Amino acid sequence: MDLRASRLAVAAAFLSQGLVFISLTTRLPDYQDTWDLSELQISLLLLMIVLLAGVGSVVAERLARGRDSASLLRLGLGITVVAVPILMLAPVVGAFVAGLAAYGVALGIVDATTNMQAVAVEHEYGRPILPSFHGAWTLGGILGAALTLATSRLPVEVGAVAAVVPLLVLFGPLLPRVGDPLAAAASAAGAVPWRPILLVGLGMVLFYMVDTAAQTWGSLYLDNVIDTPEDLVALATLPYLVASLALRLGGDRLVVSYGAVSVIRVGAVVSSLSLAAVVFAPSWPVAVLGFTVLGAGVAVIAPLSYSAAARIAGEGLDPLTRQARVDAVIGRFNQFNYLGALMGAVLVGAVGQDNLRLGFAVPMVLVLALLPLARAFAPAAVGGGEIRRSTGETVA
Incomplete structure (x- = not known):
């Protein structure tokens, strides 16, 4: 097994997910007009x-009991490759909605399985x-936002080119599960310590609430609330x-x-202050600065959440x-992602509809x-490495 090649392949999968997602969300004003x-x-x-991403994540969780996450990730990427051109090139609103629905399912499958792959590589x-x-993922998002900025004066259909990236990633050397997956799944079907995992999951809910609010409503905020030049509204996302x-x-x-x-803890305080800058911004440069600092404040919460959940779930088991x-726990844990996304996308939109x-x-x-x-995130490392606790000391 070439671990470095697998690490690069998994990173490419994250990149493709970020690129496609951000290239879609930064075009929300275009969809709204179209x-x-x-x-x-x-x-x-x-x-x-x-909601459909949540369905996709549940599908990934169930299928992970008998299939490895590499094959499931390829499935999710394949659906993405089909869905994105459908919604981008849709001739009628019904086709647009159908493409978004298919993409939602793919989003959940890829979210869950990229993190399954990532925690497996991290453990190795x-x-x-x-x-x-x-x-x-963030680098992919930057490329997606840059693509939107570069094509802002072109027809929205140009965005369909984003589907090329997951198509290429689909053939990468992802990390296989060695051994009999069904036998391993049967052995793993024991009591999972959900209480500490739940605490970590609540932290992830808060991250995705903030992250989704910034990435789905940021461009509309600049476009509709503050007098921002039309071709610069993606700056809510790119600096973030x-x-x-x-x-x-x-x-x-x-x-x-x-x-x-x-x-x-430092990130939480920075995030709240930066959102205050957005809420009270007198002009678009101040709002963009707020979104930028926000990106730094919340950056590492999600990866630390998945890492902690994987460590808790797999403690004391053979490889x-x-x-x-x-894999099964991460598929279910990924649901916290969508609860936070609901709060960020729907609650923020509902409260802020006026x-x-x-x-x-x-x-x-x-x-x-x-x-x-x-404090629930205190043990931050996994596998055979060291564990750093909240006090900062290192223990073997």
Whole structure:
């Protein structure tokens, strides 16, 4: 097994997911104009995507009991390759909605299986590397936002080219599960310690609430609330992703140096202050600055969540059984992603349907709940490596 090649292939899968997702969300103003959609209708479409992504994640969880995550990831990427051109090239609104629905299912499958693959690779390395995987997602998102900016004066159908990336990734050397998957799944079917996993999951809900609010409503906020030049509305997302990428690429070292608890608590405070800058922004440059700092504040919460959940689920098991159980747990744990996305996409849109400033005030306040939840992330490393606790000391 070429572990480095598998690591690169999994990182490429994260990149493709980020590129496609952001290339779609940064075009929300275009979809709104093309199909004459209200903000409430946009909220309902986002709700549909989130719910179907949850379905896709459940499908991945169930199938992971008998199939390895590499083959399931290829399935999700394949559906993405079909769905994106359908929704981008749709001649009628019904075809557009159908394409979004198919993409929602694919989104859930790929979200779950990329993280299954990532925690398996991390375990093989024996040290924290999940932030860099999520950094690849962010790099893909930057490319997606840049694609939108570069083609902002072209027909929206041009965005269908994004489907080429998951098509290429589909053939990469993903990490296989060695041994009999069915036997491993049977051995792994024991009691899972859901209580500590739930605490970590609540932290992830808060992250995705903030992240989804920024990425789905940021462009509309600049477009509708603040007098922003039309070809610059994607700046709500691009600087956010650049800041997030910088922190995620350095996230492994940050966690080793300061511990997960401190990193998350500081990030929660920074996130709340940056959202306050967005809510009270007098002009679009101030709002863009707020979104940028926000990207740095929340950057490493999601990777630390998956890493902690995998460590808790697989503690004390042999490698094959561990991977089978962790795959199943990550598939279910991924549901916290969509609960947070519901809050970020739907709650923010519903509260802010008359004024998105009020909508962004919701995550501004709720993100501070990460302060007491941070302790649940204390053991930040996995596998044969070291475990750094909240106090910052290192134990064998």
